Amino acid sequence: MRPTNFTRRILYWLSVAMGLVLAIVPLPEWLSPVRPDLALLAVIYWILTSPRIAGLGYAWLAGLFLDVLHGMTLGQHALGFVLVAFLTHRAQLRMRMFPILHQAGAVMVLLAVYHFVIFWTDGLTGHGYTGWNRWLPVLSGALLWPLIVAAGDTLTRRSR
Amino acid sequence: MVELSHDSRPIIGRGPPLGATFLTLALASVALMVADKRYNQLEQVREWLSAAAYPVQAAVDLPFRAWDWVTDSFADRSRLREENLELTARLRLANLQLQRFAALEDENRRLRDMRENSAGVADRVLVASIMNVDLDPFRHRVLVDKGARDGVFKGQAVLDAEGIFGQVSQVHAETAEVILISDAEHAIPVQSNRSGLRTIAVGTGDSDRLSLPFVTVESDLKAGDLLISTGIGGVFPRGYPVAEVTRVDRTAAATFALVDARPTARLDRNREVLLVWFTPPVAPLEPAADATGATAAAPAAAEPVAAAPPAAEPAAQPAAEQPR
Numbered sequence: 001m002r003p004t005n006f007t008r009r010i011l012y013w014l015s016v017a018m019g020l021v022l023a024i025v026p027l028p029e030w031l032s033p034v035r036p037d038l039a040l041l042a043v044i045y046w047i048l049t050s051p052r053i054a055g056l057g058y059a060w061l062a063g064l065f066l067d068v069l070h071g072m073t074l075g076q077h078a079l080g081f082v083l084v085a086f087l088t089h090r091a092q093l094r095m096r097m098f099p100i101l102h103q104a105g106a107v108m109v110l111l112a113v114y115h116f117v118i119f120w121t122d123g124l125t126g127h128g129y130t131g132w133n134r135w136l137p138v139l140s141g142a143l144l145w146p147l148i149v150a151a152g153d154t155l156t157r158r159s160r
Numbered sequence: 161m162v163e164l165s166h167d168s169r170p171i172i173g174r175g176p177p178l179g180a181t182f183l184t185l186a187l188a189s190v191a192l193m194v195a196d197k198r199y200n201q202l203e204q205v206r207e208w209l210s211a212a213a214y215p216v217q218a219a220v221d222l223p224f225r226a227w228d229w230v231t232d233s234f235a236d237r238s239r240l241r242e243e244n245l246e247l248t249a250r251l252r253l254a255n256l257q258l259q260r261f262a263a264l265e266d267e268n269r270r271l272r273d274m275r276e277n278s279a280g281v282a283d284r285v286l287v288a289s290i291m292n293v294d295l296d297p298f299r300h301r302v303l304v305d306k307g308a309r310d311g312v313f314k315g316q317a318v319l320d321a322e323g324i325f326g327q328v329s330q331v332h333a334e335t336a337e338v339i340l341i342s343d344a345e346h347a348i349p350v351q352s353n354r355s356g357l358r359t360i361a362v363g364t365g366d367s368d369r370l371s372l373p374f375v376t377v378e379s380d381l382k383a384g385d386l387l388i389s390t391g392i393g394g395v396f397p398r399g400y401p402v403a404e405v406t407r408v409d410r411t412a413a414a415t416f417a418l419v420d421a422r423p424t425a426r427l428d429r430n431r432e433v434l435l436v437w438f439t440p441p442v443a444p445l446e447p448a449a450d451a452t453g454a455t456a457a458a459p460a461a462a463e464p465v466a467a468a469p470p471a472a473e474p475a476a477q478p479a480a481e482q483p484r
Contacts, residue, residue, distance in 0.1 A: 024293045025220055029428070032297040056178070060185045064192075068209040069216065070296050071303075071330060071337045074202055075192030082189065086182040125197045126345065129298040129365065 015042040016062050033133045036141040045152045047088045059085035073125045080117040084110050108142035210332040217293050224292035284437040300343035307334045319434045323401040323424035342367045350387040355380040367427040370403050372419035377410045397438045
């Protein structure tokens, strides 16, 4: 265990925890459907920058905790998180090379996959909300991606 | 740095291959979902996990609560005076009505006692406040700050000052999740106050609208009718306002009319709600030691347990007699 890895690990956990907290902070009603999935974005970011630290198990745990916080069927977000983490791991060598806008597009695809999993499991468990605005976080998350990268890079550079 | 495999974790101590980990975790998620939804096996696990979640929720709630407290404590004098005047006026009105109702209630109780049917009248309430925590934006659920420790049980009726608010859907140690009557998964038996027509009001996912899908075209219901709870099903106390009919659309060709109603409870604005215990028809059972009541699927069966006064903790002291 080198110290850099250790600090990164802590940063990873803190950022995901922050994302989870921000997932339940009350927003005004009109803004609430747009809320980006910050915890998932943090997971994606850390898998891209330090794949040796950010494994699938952590992503799964974060998703499970989100289920508990939201009072959903246990395992829904966990499944979405672990699927996205897996896909990101598979694609990370390519995604790291992408220019930032291109990367944001790839993140949008990942978010769409995640929301499809939630949508699908929602339908299976009986909460079928089919309105168009449930897909808004895909867009807001992709738009936020460059900011996340900028913030994360500043953090990791300082901790290096 | 250059690695040919997409798996860039260290070769030594790498652990199982990525695909295997993924499959295991995905299967674990699916198993969790099935166990939770299909077999309701995870009450205990959920309780532990939500105990872990509580500090987070409380931390999110705290600043908002503190801000409310600050604005309350430093409220300026004129606003307080205004509020005071308004409340006094309302209290006077309410007292006036109460005098009229007291006699009626006595009479009603006597008549009901004659029929040995005084069940369903709310007799103990506990004020809970809604936590400033957002759950899923597309489901109408809120988190309140009273839980199993205060004797809250699954299926308990939740009211606000204006009418029926919802019912408890999950109980944790310190908190409880309440499903609002406007949630698309919720249905409540109602009765028209004017014509006595009985039907069911289901939520629509819109906090201003309930829908009454089972009203036939020729039934006696019109816009402006007050819908009250019937007490059928044993979850809600009888006779509380639920909604006001806003629209009745009758097409001669259809069997059912299109009926919408607006909930009387202030579903989207309220911060304080009332958890209600109501008298079971028989004497309360022994004070059960487990105050969870969470596993009791049938709320009617859970009520005698939760309503047993010795089980109530000091926190339940402010519970007032509910004037009806």
